[in-house]
Amino acid sequence: MKSNLYERKAQIFKALSNPVRLEIIDFLADGEKCVCEIVENLNYEQPHISKSLIKLKEAGLIKDRKEGLNVYYSLKICCMGDFFNCLNKILESEPKL
């Protein structure tokens, strides 16, 4: 396996290594959302959300679709759900958080 493949994977995990971005991913698991919906539902400033979305998109984890003034984001990687479910199970049974 090539070194740049590790770099690429590291980029994906780096995009996921932030609580705000994880919360966004979780929210998008419900289906496509526009930025305004994300801003309304999660409690962060709009520029913060916007920057987070861009980082997730650069990593290839989400994709966007423009429609008029709105930009809709949705998940792009299918296997994320399984991994997150597994992590959740492990974390729920963790002795101390």
Add this chain to the structure above:
Amino acid sequence: MKSNLYERKAQIFKALSNPVRLEIIDFLADGEKCVCEIVENLNYEQPHISKSLIKLKEAGLIKDRKEGLNVYYSLKICCMGDFFNCLNKILESEPKL
């Protein structure tokens, strides 16, 4: 879902967000290895490997077992393999790396 659960998950992804640590995880997928084997097989300085292992251990991704002078590390999270396989498939079919 609680905020500290996102923090905890972010910690896990942060531990995975580095090419050297991903290479170590890959090497450990083969089974338990001592630090010396890891140092011999991957081309990094021993202190670098040691620090990487500790970060992975703190995140709860690997565990260690001491035996004499040696310390053996092994993977602790089962579902990682599936997710990595899925990521590999996606990355292999990516237009440009």
Add this chain to the structure above:
DNA sequence: TTATAATATTCCATTTTTGGAATATTGTCA
């Protein structure tokens, strides 16, 4: 054209990560 709503970008100070180099710790054996 102008105002406005939705989203993105820039700037910036603070914190965190990174990886190299030197050194410390620990266990074993003679």
Add this chain to the structure above:
DNA sequence: TGACAATATTCCAAAAATGGAATATTATAA
């Protein structure tokens, strides 16, 4: 005990991430 092998720790400067605040861009509608 003393030497040595395996591993961990500390120190440090450079690089990157973080998140707040202000501002810019873009599309639409009046």
